[in-house]
Amino acid sequence: MSFELHTDFKSLPKLLETSNSVFLMHNKSPxxxxxxxxKAENLKDIYELEIGHYQKVMEEAYMLQGALMIxxxxxxxxxAALGNMTPQLHLHHVVRFKDDEAWPKPIWGNFKELEYSVEEQFQRQSKLQALLHRIFA
Structure with a gap:
């Protein structure tokens, strides 16, 4: 069986793919x-990953989070790894600021989705892609 993204994820822009994970951008978020x-088939929760794969995924998460903060x-x-709505194991990494519209609350249910212009989305996606390529290349 080969790895496949859940249909909920197929419309999101792909930032990068490693041997362990696929990284996507939430494209309607402020x-x-x-x-x-x-990259694992039919898993919903993080504990279901084989321990070696878990360690590699968490190492990627650690590197990504540090780079995003800087x-x-x-x-x-x-x-967070919620998965209540999309039943495929996935991890959310969300940059927050004290002046963002949801602060200090959790983001879920506390922001309005945005429709970015093609140019705005390209700029946001390009910046994130460049960052991921720097840390995972």
Whole structure:
């Protein structure tokens, strides 16, 4: 069986793919928001990963979070693996600022989705892609 993204993720821009994970961008969020999807079939929760794969995925998450905090000079980085709506294991990495619209609350249910212009989305995506390529290249 080969790895395949859940249909909920197929419309999101791909930032990078490693041997362990696929990294996507939430493209309607006011936040810089990366979704990391470990390459594993039919898993819903992080504990279901084989331990070696888990360690590699968490190493990627660690590297990504540090880079996001430095790049965006963030006040906080939210990290979660919910999966209540999309039943494929995935990890959210969300850059937060004390002046963002949801602060200090969790982002879920506390922000309005945005429709970025093609140019705005390209700029946001390009910046995140460049960052991921620097840390995972």
């Amino acid at each position: 936040f810089y928001w990366v979704i990391q999807i470990p 790049e965006y000079k963030a006040d906080k980085l939210n990290f």
